[in-house]
Amino acid sequence: MRGPVIGAVLAISGPAIAGGFYVPEIGGRAAGMGAAVVADGDDPSATFHDPANLVRTEGFQAEVAADLVLPSVTFFRRPLTDPNTGQFLHFDGASNTNSVVAVPYIGASYRVGPRVAVGLAVDAPFGASLDFSPDGAQRDLVTSIALRAIELSPAAAIDLGNGFAVGAAANLIYADLVLDQRNSLTYVTGDPEQYPDPQGELQGTTHLAGSDPFSIGATLGASYRSPTGALRIGASVRTPVKLHMEGDARVENSGISGLFDANNNQLQPAGVRTDQIKVGIPLPLIARVGVAARLASHVRGELDVNYTRWSTFQSLDIDFVNHYYLLQTPGAYLYDVHVANDWHDSWTVRLGVEAEPFDRPFGRPIALRAGLVYDQSPIDDQHFSVLTPDSDKLGIVGGARWTQSVGAHRLDFQLAFSHLFLRERDITVSDGTILNKPAPSFFYGVTRAGISILTLAVAWRQ
Amino acid sequence: MRRLVLATSLFIAACSSNKDPFAGGGDAGGSAGGDAGHQADGGLFDAAPTHSCVAAPKRIVVVGDSITACSVIGGPMAADCVSKQFSDYVIAHYGPGATYENYAVGGAQIKDIAGQLANAPATQGPTLVMFFIGGNDLTPYLTQSDAAAMTGWTGTVQPMMQAMYDATFATLADSTKFPGGATLLMNTQYNPFDDCTAAPYNISAAKTAILGMFNDEIKTIGEAHANAAIVVDQHAPFLGHGHHYQVTTCPYYMPNATPYMQDLIHANAAGNAVLAGVDNGGADRLYRDCTN
16 A cells, blocks of 8 residues: 555655645755745755746756654633533643654656756645644643654656646655544533543543545646746646545544444443544645746746635545444434534745855855745634634744755755744634534633744755 | 735734643633423332331432433433432431442443442442442343343242342351441332333333333342342333323323433433432331331
8 A cells, every 4th residue: 555655755744834735845955945936946846846947957956855844733721610510620721742854855857858847845834743642631632643644756847948848747645644632421421511620530632544546737837938037937836636535543442342343242341442444535726827037147936826625625524434332322423424614715925035145166055045934824713723823924934955066966954943933812702613613712822832943955957 | 915924924923833722721612501400209119118117328329320320421420320319318418428339330230230239349238229220131122022021020030130139138147248238229110111112112012111111120129138128119100201201192291290200211310310319208207207
């Protein structure tokens, strides 16, 4: 199921970086430019950003990069009064426990003729990975989530003449999802709002794991370069894909009854229930447009605008195949779970600048880069959850490239650092549910988050 | 540009501190919901038969399942817990200074009672033992056919009950384990579905009848050990207050009845108060309305 190329990067998983769980910081130059590279991206990562730009690359190029992502998320659940005991409940802040997540990228391009170039990339443009304490205030919503969509993308581009080019990439996608949370049978048999902080034997664990071994999408691109190269324009569209995950659920709770067939033969023991699951996750359409210009001698800048049709992610539906009972009581079974998202379409503005200040006989060995990003979150407060703790983001980026000549070839070492400031969420109104039942008090609270990304890349250019 | 600068400062402010915004106990979001202020019906056993008087208790030992463990209503020490209310009542009225020990465990079945009693250490006596058990043995049959449920009752649950009670009475008679003697207060099971076949639960009449047989078995066992046990009926007080309390076609429907169910299987605060009221009536029969 897992091919050798895909297998090479299976270790990856990244936190949600751009809106929702989209991660566009792919390639060393793109990471240093705030991903503003749709118009001016003459390297193998064009396969991802705008395949048309592959025709601007020379000879054979290859790049290996890794984003080291340092997420920081803290959820402060709002205190409340337990309706059963009258006890005032205060919750300690719950922070993610995973400190570094690596997101690798491998890409190559080759100019096969004067007007044609091809590319190949393995990247992970969608992902999320967060771990929390199993006893924290967020435990009923999530204790761990890991979503990753890894794609192998062959691409080709054609120079149409007069500065115009078009390109296309096929995105062959493998995806998987792991979600862990604590459970309570009282949420199944009763109203979660009546049990705002279940303890001890009432609590168990829920583990969901599924994968989609193969889905296919495409990225289509076009670009224009003026005769002098002073002006470049690029546009690309990534087609939407619906991931169809299938896997298993394992629900553990000491109160679960044994599972028996009609002849009273035990099928599953008490305390544990397993079932198969199906989960659908849409990857949205993404349209990107960029304009790049030479701002001064050896200084280039680019402004990009991205549109992401997140409105296709209206809900997260977890469907159980067998609907086994948990308690042999009417209604107490593994029923399908519907989580309303109602995400909105979002816009992102990216600004990047690159300068090559030092002139040497063999070229300009150093490039300095900077970027600024404003990224709109698709999630409104009523549907916000620490499960996907996304928020409007402001990002600042810095980066550099150092080139070492190797005979007639070049070896580029690239470094970039980004920090994304996420708008604080203070949730006082929520449509949040647990097992399809209104449970707003579990979502009430303040979430603070920030993400730092250190990108290291090495590129070989003929 | 001003908006951008303002946005920048807001973002930086948002990320500059991980100080708990709710520290100090203020800014509570209020109650998570609920309406738990109902009172018990009580007084249902005023006309119950009298019982031989027994010595005032110095220990109250509670065993059983989630009903007596009060798993979903705050635990065994919660004010709404039937076991806590019952022990408070007995201590206040008949056993000043008596201890309250609760060994009940959520999910327990009939077979688990022996282990729970074994957990009770040998200390002072006399002892009043109260338990509520059997619900987790019966519920598996709710989703099976009537025939399978009847087979389960006659072939599994009923024999297990007899064996468990035999073992229990033998344990309670052990004066090294229960110095000063022990008396057992046995509860029948309430029916969360009001002895009603209405949707959406559609509990068949045959299954309701099995619950009746289960409760009759408890009464029979209690009568056979009249010198050591008393039975109180939790079934009748719940009729009309279960999940069908608003279903006019159900046989025990009463207008404006108070609902007693917290979830599908457990009683809410009002229901716990009724359970406790019935148990308190049992204590009255043992210690006050008794005949020497």
